[in-house]
Amino acid sequence: MLGAVAGDVIGSVWEIEGWKSPHFEPLIGPECRFTDDTVLTCxxxxALLTDGDYAKHIxxxxxxxxxxxxxxxxxxxFRSDRPGPYGSWGNGSAMRVSPVGWAFDTVAETLAEAERSAAVTHNHPxxxxxxxxxxxxxxxxRTGASKEQLKDEIAARFGYDLNRTLAEIRPRYCFDVSCDGSVPEALIAFLxxxxxxxxxxxxxSLGGDADTQAAIAGAVAEAFYQRRTGVGVPEPIAEQVRERLPDDLTDVLDRFTTGRVRPSSPPPAAE
Known part of the structure; x- marks a missing residue:
């Protein structure tokens, strides 16, 4: 979860810049801040820590x-008192979902819960x-898959082309908030x-929806490198990111990290 938050904070100043290089300094500058990606991830x-009511907590x-x-x-x-899903295919469903990937023990549970978390707003397939x-x-x-396994399984199930390279994508890529036009590219950034x-x-460096794509890539990278090397988000990055979070968001992050997640999902509520 911290991997997504840190990606959001780092990417926050690049969202409208169209930056096309991985080389920029500082990594976390004074203007870096948390955005909607962090708020909704928390x-x-x-919801996972409490009652499973995604709509209420979001x-x-x-x-x-x-x-x-x-x-x-x-x-x-979110300003409506009785909102229903609005058929979105945007990447908001992906930017906020990383806690689900940590919370469950099987693929079936993870996919079902990810659908529940998305469908309160993003119910487009x-x-x-x-x-x-x-x-x-x-x-x-986080469960030990290699990058090749991860690439093959995600591509096979969702039809994403993950065989492209960043060098091929970057020159023509532009700001794209659709899931189909931003999630695969964020996964390639991780790969x-x-x-x-x-x-x-x-x-x-793709020059697109920088904070969201960095949140997605960062979420997967944290899980992968934590498993492989014992270091997910390096401590100097974690410290600078946490300094930029208000206490209530830090509290959610800390409680989630300690693993106090509700044991199972309730049945989906009627829309």
Whole structure:
């Protein structure tokens, strides 16, 4: 979960820049901040820690931080007292889902829960798929899959072309908030990485939706490198990111990290 938050914070200053290189300094500058990706990731984690009501917690956290950078449809959704899903295929389902990838013991549970977390807003099939692909990638990474296994399984299930390279994608890539146009590229950024930091730098170097793609790549990278090397998000990065979070979001992060997650999902609520 910290991997997604740190990716969001690092990418926050590059979202409108169209930056096309992994080389930039500083990694975390004074203007870096948390955005909607962090707020909603914490909301999903809070739902997992408590009652499983994604709509309730996502709405509550968004109302607590109403200027974090949400899209227009989502703003209308969280400001409504009786919102239903609005058919989104955007990458909001993927940016917030990483806690699901840590919380369950089987692929079936992970995919089902990722669908539940997406469908309260992003109930379009491609919106659901983006959330599921990201959660499953985190699950595979933390349970010991190799990058080749992860690539093959995600590509086979969701139809993503993960055989492209960043060098091939980068020159023509532009800002794209769709799941189909941003999640595969974020996963490729992870696949070409050598550690957590390079995954985030790779994602930002695409010149697209930098904070969200860095959050997705960072979430998978944290799980993968934590399993492989014992270091997910390096401590210097973690410290700088935590300094930028308010106490309530840090509290969710800490409680989730200690593993106090509800044991199973309730049945989906009627929309």
């Amino acid at each position: 909301a999903v984690a809070e 709405r509550a956290f968004a109302r607590r931080y109403p200027r974090a950078g949400y899209g227009g449809n989502f703003q209308r959704w 491609r919106g659901v798929a983006g959330g599921q692909a990201t959660a499953w990638a985190v699950f595979l990474a 070409e990485a050598t550690d957590y930091e390079s995954a985030v730098r790779n994602a930002i």
